[in-house]
Amino acid sequence: MSFADDIALDPEDRADAQRGAVLVAAAIADPEARAPARLREDIEARRAAAHALGRRRRPRWAGALAGLAAAAIAAVLLVVAGPGGSGDPSGPSVAAIARVAALPTSGPAPRPAASTDPFGDPSLAVRVGPVAFPDWEAEFDWSASGVRRSVVGGRDVTTVSYRNPRGVVAGYAIVDGPPLARGAGRVVTLGTTTFVLSTTPGRRTVTWVERERTCVLDAPAAVPVRTLLRLASSRVT
Amino acid sequence: MPAPRPLDPAAVGDHIDRLYRAAWALCGTREDAEDLVQETYARVLAKPRLLTHDDDVGYLVQALRNTFRSQLRTASRRPRTEAFEQDAEPVDRRSATRPDEAVAAREVFDRIASLPEAFRDVLVAVDVAGLSYGETAALVGAKEATVTSRLYRARARVARDLAPGMDRGPAGVLERG
Numbered sequence: 388m389s390f391a392d393d394i395a396l397d398p399e400d401r402a403d404a405q406r407g408a409v410l411v412a413a414a415i416a417d418p419e420a421r422a423p424a425r426l427r428e429d430i431e432a433r434r435a436a437a438h439a440l441g442r443r444r445r446p447r448w449a450g451a452l453a454g455l456a457a458a459a460i461a462a463v464l465l466v467v468a469g470p471g472g473s474g475d476p477s478g479p480s481v482a483a484i485a486r487v488a489a490l491p492t493s494g495p496a497p498r499p500a501a502s503t504d505p506f507g508d509p510s511l512a513v514r515v516g517p518v519a520f521p522d523w524e525a526e527f528d529w530s531a532s533g534v535r536r537s538v539v540g541g542r543d544v545t546t547v548s549y550r551n552p553r554g555v556v557a558g559y560a561i562v563d564g565p566p567l568a569r570g571a572g573r574v575v576t577l578g579t580t581t582f583v584l585s586t587t588p589g590r591r592t593v594t595w596v597e598r599e600r601t602c603v604l605d606a607p608a609a610v611p612v613r614t615l616l617r618l619a620s621s622r623v624t
Numbered sequence: 625m626p627a628p629r630p631l632d633p634a635a636v637g638d639h640i641d642r643l644y645r646a647a648w649a650l651c652g653t654r655e656d657a658e659d660l661v662q663e664t665y666a667r668v669l670a671k672p673r674l675l676t677h678d679d680d681v682g683y684l685v686q687a688l689r690n691t692f693r694s695q696l697r698t699a700s701r702r703p704r705t706e707a708f709e710q711d712a713e714p715v716d717r718r719s720a721t722r723p724d725e726a727v728a729a730r731e732v733f734d735r736i737a738s739l740p741e742a743f744r745d746v747l748v749a750v751d752v753a754g755l756s757y758g759e760t761a762a763l764v765g766a767k768e769a770t771v772t773s774r775l776y777r778a779r780a781r782v783a784r785d786l787a788p789g790m791d792r793g794p795a796g797v798l799e800r801g
Contacts (some may be wrong), residue, residue, distance in 0.1 A: 400780050407779030410786060411751045414732035415645050422644035426658050430637055430665045508671065525694035526667060526687065553765055577630070577674055620674040 479540030481570035485592040488558035488605040492533030492548040515561040557606035567601045593619045631673035646753040652737030664691045735785045743778035
């Protein structure tokens with residue numbers, strides 16, 4: 388950037404900075420800077436509409452489990468678990484998928500998918516079965532930067548790479564076919580979705596199952612766990 | 625790392641004033657600020673959200689900033705339309721009783737919005753939204769020392785931009801000359 392951030396302020400600049408702070412404080416204390424009533428009403432209506440839409444989206448069988456789900460979403464469990472679960476033991480390992488997810492992508496950046504639902508999750512025009520890759524640009528500032536298709540252990544694996552403004556790249560792989568056996572790692576449960584966090588030298592991986600497809604998000608260890616979890620859980624229901 | 629927790633949708637409305645002020649300072653007009661806050665809340669409320677820290681405001685400000693940047697990118701790809709002049713707005717009953725204060729607040733937010741992005745984002749996060757220097761550093765991807773430097777420079781630029789036609793009053797508050 389062109390700004391000389393490290394140049395010390397001279398006394399005149401310092402006085403201006405103090406005046407500026409006073410001006411800003413006065414502006415935000417002005418009653419005019421409070422949100423208008425119509426905006427408050429609009430937000431409340433959106434909150435109610437989003438809640439109602441979420442209820443309509445639930446499958447019928449979920450109605451009986453609504454109480455349990457509501458309780459579960461408030462309870463986030465952190466445990467350490469070994470490999471296992473009810474996944475396909477004959478499929479490739481999650482670790483193998485993570486290694487593929489970390490490879491450079493070769494195809495161009497996928498475009499956003501057309502959407503008619505204003506409350507829908509932004510998605511890319513790339514999908515594996517029923518699962519579309521998310522578009523994280525608006526919400527998280529991670530832009531899709533490439534795509535690659537591979538075959539691992541007889542399974543089709545599609546990887547989309549995402550890049551943040553600092554140039555850090557994460558790989559999001561979705562494995563076609565039935566869910567894989569769960570890898571070892573720390574388990575985080577949010578709502579009805581279980582995430583497994585694992586680490587290898589220099590890398591972090593989070594794995595979960597979405598609509599019967601195994602999803603693996605792999606990133607350099609420099610990406611904080613909370614960021615990785617926030618990305619992975621962006622479509623949790 | 626603190627245990628992740630879901631964002632409480634019922635509580636997000638508690639921060640609407642801070643979000644609105646931050647949006648006004650980003651956009652420069654109240655009308656655009658309302659649109660930005662609406663869009664931000666629509667996105668945030670679209671599904672359950674997982675927070676990994678205690679502060680809802682930090683998450684909401686980040687969502688607001690990302691939505692603003694997304695809107696800028698989208699707008700740059702569309703044909704441009706001219707906005708109505710601010711002077712053509714209907715008279716607001718509240719501001720009509722205190723015209724000097726209303727003009728001052730509007731001018732301050734307008735000046736903040738016209739700052740270079742790196743300065744504007746820091747000032748909006750710290751002074752307008754009330755985030756800590758650490759939260760702001762994480763938000764803008766800079767060191768805390770850089771945040772401090774940019775914040776001081778942003779405040780100074782706002783004061784200098786507003787200086788023509790204004791004098792400093794006895795309490796250090798700028799007044800119309």
